[in-house]
Amino acid sequence: MTSGYNLTQRPAVSEADIQRLVRSDNADDRAVATHKICRVMERGALTDSDRLAAQEIIRMLAQDAAELVRRALAVTLRTSALLPHDVALKLAQDVVTVAVPVLTYSPLFSDEDLADIIRSGGPVRQVAIAKRETLSEVVTASLADSGVEEAVVIACANDNARFSDGGMNRVMDRFGTSEVVHSVLINRKVLPVSVSERLVTIVSAALREQLISHHAIKPETAIEIVTATRERATVDMADQAGASFDPQGLARHLMASERLTPSLILRALVRGHMGFFEHALAELSGVPHERTWLMVHDAGSLGLRAIYDRAGLPARMFQTFRMAIEIYHSLQAEAGHLDPLRMQERLIERFLTQAPFAPREDLIYLYERLDRDSRGRRWTRVSEASGTDMLKAA
Known part of the structure; x- marks a missing residue:
């Protein structure tokens, strides 16, 4: 061994260890010596020349x-910054x-290194990388594009694996029918609104199949029911998202998927999601949001x-929308201090008493929502002979 690093000066390594490493024909002996020598080097206080x-010793062991022996090297130095970058890459291809061990733990790899290995390294290496404690968007994007399902599931189950909206949607494109993927996505702390909405759509599709196969409902009727269920779930999702709710992202996604319906917009508005409206x-x-805001809030009824009309919403529903906006503004002025849930409850209550000509299905939906959200109150529904739904305090 010609290296200037004198291992025999380190008390944890004996001359016999050096002899076993250099001369022994027994792989077990060399592996034991490799482990001991790597531990000494990794833990020692090294000068630049020692390092x-x-x-150079590590490069020799890697060959x-x-x-x-190579496994002993990889395991011992799997978390060490002493491992040279070129050796880390060599071991990753071993x-x-x-x-x-090195793919799962080594800090030596760049995001680009890991992304390249995911694309070319096969399932076992993909899974090893997916198990790393943290993953950047560059790495998860590569997993989303090229990773096997097991690797993608492991990454999605880790909230320290950061996914871009595009990466997460790519996961849905490739594994959108996987119940395991559904489960881990639903349990993530944060999901892009577009992915949440796609998950809602998948559940709704399952409901449509159940309705058709088990209840002898015509497909056209089932589609209508599922559409209503999807809209309810979408607005519920907006409520649950809280501070992380992205109204612009949801509106764009629904627009792109041709599901930005007047009914959904009205339901969101009456539940207080003015930003989404x-x-x-x-x-x-097609009008920029800043100008839209002025026309809704600061240009009077003509601006609204x-x-x-430019948005193409039904003329017959304009008065209903206008009334909902007026109620929202008046409540903001009267009771802006209310918490969001109580504000939503007040909005629904007042809308139900002042907008009797809103579409019947939307009124029924709001009745149900009010019934579910009321704090400590009990509400019962009564149906008049005319079929008009009313609410009465019980």
């Missing part, structure tokens, strides 16, 4: 013909028993009518 010499009008009309 360079130690890395050992015995898999057991047999899986050698590659997996503004962005929905902006998407439908102009943007409403």
